[in-house]
Amino acid sequence: xxxxxxxxxxxxxxxxxxxxxxxxxxxxxxxxxxxxxxxxxxxxxxxxxxxxxxxxxxxxxxxxxxxxxxxxxxxxxxxxxxxxxxxxxxxxxxxxxxxxxxxxxxxxxxxxxxxxxxxxxxxxxxxxxxxxxxxxxxxxxxxxxxxxxxxxxxxxxxxxxxxxxxx
Amino acid sequence: xxxxxxxxxxxxxxxxxxxxxxxxxxxxxxxxxxxxxxxxxxxxxxxxxxxxxxxxxxxxxxxxxxxxxxxxxxxxxxxxxxxxxxxxxxxxxxxxxxxxxxxxxxxxxxxxxxxxxxxxxxxxxxxxxxxxxxxxxxxxxxxxxxxxxxxxxxxxxxxxxxxxxxxxxxxxxxxxxxxx
Numbered sequence: 504x505x506x507x508x509x510x511x512x513x514x515x516x517x518x519x520x521x522x523x524x525x526x527x528x529x530x531x532x533x534x535x536x537x538x539x540x541x542x543x544x545x546x547x548x549x550x551x552x553x554x555x556x557x558x559x560x561x562x563x564x565x566x567x568x569x570x571x572x573x574x575x576x577x578x579x580x581x582x583x584x585x586x587x588x589x590x591x592x593x594x595x596x597x598x599x600x601x602x603x604x605x606x607x608x609x610x611x612x613x614x615x616x617x618x619x620x621x622x623x624x625x626x627x628x629x630x631x632x633x634x635x636x637x638x639x640x641x642x643x644x645x646x647x648x649x650x651x652x653x654x655x656x657x658x659x660x661x662x663x664x665x666x667x668x669x670x
Numbered sequence: 671x672x673x674x675x676x677x678x679x680x681x682x683x684x685x686x687x688x689x690x691x692x693x694x695x696x697x698x699x700x701x702x703x704x705x706x707x708x709x710x711x712x713x714x715x716x717x718x719x720x721x722x723x724x725x726x727x728x729x730x731x732x733x734x735x736x737x738x739x740x741x742x743x744x745x746x747x748x749x750x751x752x753x754x755x756x757x758x759x760x761x762x763x764x765x766x767x768x769x770x771x772x773x774x775x776x777x778x779x780x781x782x783x784x785x786x787x788x789x790x791x792x793x794x795x796x797x798x799x800x801x802x803x804x805x806x807x808x809x810x811x812x813x814x815x816x817x818x819x820x821x822x823x824x825x826x827x828x829x830x831x832x833x834x835x836x837x838x839x840x841x842x843x844x845x846x847x848x849x850x
């Protein structure tokens with residue numbers, strides 16, 4: 504009845520159960536955090552704006568991105584993935600989301616940042632609809648936990664316009 | 671030697687009734703594992719509710735050997751989500767992040783472009799030849815939860831099958847010889 508096998512089994516089962524319980528509680532404790540992040544984006548310059556050989560509009564722009572995401576960090580946060588996406592509607596597509604810049608924030612100390620950058624990924628439309636287009640810039644973030652459920656949210660900044668002519 | 675001898679004795683001393691009980695309890699273990707897996711498939715709507723990360727392309731977020739829980743709902747796919755997708759002509763599914771989404775006005779179909787956080791460029795090189803976008807049917811699910819290290823068990827078992835057989839054999843022996 505009290506053989507080595509039984510004891511090892513009981514110990515292992517107990518250890519795994521406790522570990523699973525602790526992981527679940529760590530993940531649940533993330534819900535107690537109510538973050539209040541802030542973000543601001545300025546488009547400083549449209550570097551160039553043209554129609555590519557495939558007939559798709561493409562833009563290159565320079566931006567200022569500043570954000571404070573420190574409140575997203577809890578003890579169960581491994582990293583925060585943050586990216587800035589241009590979002591707009593065209594006659595063909597009800598939603599276009601184009602990621603322009605992204606970054607990985609490894610710790611709370613780095614979560615308050617300011618960056619001056621051109622778009623890291625190509626801002627290309629599916630078609631030729633970008634002239635004079637009104638678009639939103641949205642700062643999205645995805646919180647990756649040390650264990651458990653992942654969180655995501657965003658700040659939408661409206662009222663950006665692309666130039667009416669290619670340049 | 672003594673332990674093996676004892677075990678042999680215990681096997682010999684089993685009666686038919688006991689043998690049947692053992693068979694039933696072994697069956698219960700196997701079927702309950704199956705029920706959990708199929709139940710997860712129903713709840714998550716994904717054909718493989720749990721996947722193991724095999725490459726380092728999403729580091730430092732996901733490392734090799736981490737486990738991801740997938741969910742496949744009717745919700746539209748949006749930029750930033752981590753999706754698991756199959757590319758035609760590739761057997762192993764890939765876990766990467768969506769960076770571009772174009773959703774049709776009329777049909778609601780989506781064109782999606784993905785990229786690994788740790789990769790320099792987007793995934794067009796990984797897609798089938800000439801493929802520019804992923805469609806809905808390529809996507810198996812989106813990652814919603816995360817558990818570190820646990821996937822190493824599977825990685826070790828697939829890479830060293832001998833360990834798998836030893837483990838299964840030992841477990842089977844334990845179930846057969848255990849006395850309730």
